[in-house]
Amino acid sequence: MADRVHLLRDFSQTTLLSVDIARVDTWHRPGLLLIGDAAHVISPVGGNGILMAVQDAVAAANRLVPAMRRGTATTADLAAVQADRETAIERVQAKQVAIERQVGRARERGRPIGPPPLLKLITALPGVRGRNARANAYGPNPPRLDLGLLSSTLH
Numbered sequence: 001m002a003d004r005v006h007l008l009r010d011f012s013q014t015t016l017l018s019v020d021i022a023r024v025d026t027w028h029r030p031g032l033l034l035i036g037d038a039a040h041v042i043s044p045v046g047g048n049g050i051l052m053a054v055q056d057a058v059a060a061a062n063r064l065v066p067a068m069r070r071g072t073a074t075t076a077d078l079a080a081v082q083a084d085r086e087t088a089i090e091r092v093q094a095k096q097v098a099i100e101r102q103v104g105r106a107r108e109r110g111r112p113i114g115p116p117p118l119l120k121l122i123t124a125l126p127g128v129r130g131r132n133a134r135a136n137a138y139g140p141n142p143p144r145l146d147l148g149l150l151s152s153t154l155h
């Protein structure tokens, strides 16, 4: 960006990206299903937002493809997708809020931002490190795509 930074004269020429951690109460209406950030915005903390959006899509496919094939998809099927995913989303968002609060407190006190020394020590243990990495990579209650869904096409 070096060749255009000089164009900035005033801070008002910049935009502050406001980042929320929030979710809607109901992810569906008749004929409409919200998934991913549309249903629950995930902050950058932990790098889980894309995973959550993709896993919502997997849960939606597992629930809706069979119902749509039968021609019987109802709002109850949409509600089932929310029920399948809501607990995982709540857990991820709660963890993000806890980390952001911890970072906020450290910043207020002028302390370095990072995990507490004891946590650093525990997570340096190979078994624990691998488990934490897997937990973050797959998220809570990861859905598996029902591969049977791929065997025939939607009508």
Ligand SMILES: Cc1cc2nc3c(=O)[nH]c(=O)nc-3n(C[C@H](O)[C@H](O)[C@H](O)COP(=O)(O)OP(=O)(O)OC[C@H]3O[C@@H](n4cnc5c(N)ncnc54)[C@H](O)[C@@H]3O)c2cc1C
Pocket: 019, 035, 036, 037, 038, 041, 042, 043, 044, 046, 047, 048, 049, 050, 051, 053
């Ligand atoms: C600063 C920041 C950094 C992040 N870093 C990470 C990270 O490192 N790893 C991670 O996993 N997550 C990260 N996240 C979270 C992650 O970006 C989101 O959770 C994720 O992108 C949600 O995916 P989505 O498909 O639901 O929504 P989006 O990725 O927002 O996709 C929605 C798409 O719909 C398009 N769209 C909107 N309205 C319309 C319209 N009317 N017509 C057509 N198209 C439309 C948008 O342009 C967009 O392309 C970050 C978030 C922020 C804010």
